[in-house]
Amino acid sequence: xxxxxxxxxxxxxxxxxxxxxxxxxxxxxxxxxxxxxxxxxxxxxxxxxxxxxxxxxxxxxxxxxxxxxxxxxxxxxxxxxxxxxxxxxxxxxxxxxxxxxxxxxxxxxxxxxxxxxxxxxxxxxxxxxxxxxxxxxxxxxxxxxxxxxxxxxxxxxxxxxxxxxxxxxxxxxxxxxxxxxxxxxxxxxxxxxxxxxx
Numbered sequence: 031x032x033x034x035x036x037x038x039x040x041x042x043x044x045x046x047x048x049x050x051x052x053x054x055x056x057x058x059x060x061x062x063x064x065x066x067x068x069x070x071x072x073x074x075x076x077x078x079x080x081x082x083x084x085x086x087x088x089x090x091x092x093x094x095x096x097x098x099x100x101x102x103x104x105x106x107x108x109x110x111x112x113x114x115x116x117x118x119x120x121x122x123x124x125x126x127x128x129x130x131x132x133x134x135x136x137x138x139x140x141x142x143x144x145x146x147x148x149x150x151x152x153x154x155x156x157x158x159x160x161x162x163x164x165x166x167x168x169x170x171x172x173x174x175x176x177x178x179x180x181x182x183x184x185x186x187x188x189x190x191x192x193x194x195x196x197x198x199x200x201x202x203x204x205x206x207x208x209x210x211x212x213x214x215x216x217x218x219x220x221x222x223x224x225x226x227x228x
Contacts, residue, residue: 040104047095055095059088065105066112072176073116083119087112102190106183110191113177117169159221163213171206178203 040061046054067084074080091111098107164172177183177191189199 041100044095044098044104047092055092062088062105062108066108069109069112070116073113073172074119079119083115084112086119087115090115102187106187106190109177109183113173113191117173120169159214159218160210163210163218166213166217167206167209170202171209174199174202174206175210 040058043054043058047058063084066087067080070083070087071077071080074083087108091108094111098104164175167175174188174192177188178185183191185196185199185203188203189196192199192202194202
């Protein structure tokens, strides 16, 4: 009997769903719920909104399951639906991604907590600084940077998700990095100096 991998199990569950066994889809949802929610939460800041978008991702995935080509991993295909849904939600809501009021309140509260180590505060500050700079970029730049750094997807996987050649993904990532660096220097030069000085 061939060894079962996580991916084999995914394909078997998908086949079950396509044969009309909707209970098998509940197993897929259980398996990927945390993955999808965490991903959506990177774009959609409120937990309730993120939960709503995550639910929508699974509804869309269910409806499109017959279109899953199996050329890529199921998780990569789901990743595409999740990022697209989150970006669509942001566009629909026309949220001002530059509004950082909530984040700054949390950051101040965290900094008042004497239990936090200096290193943790510094790491959190760097992450927040990066998030603030990324919020100033166009959605396409944010998407490719998120896929590469936070999603830890390879250039080949990013190319598959965005339906472009691997070389084009490399160029897009390079340009996004350059624009991110420009935004950091343009808007947060003093913070960058404070954080990264020896």
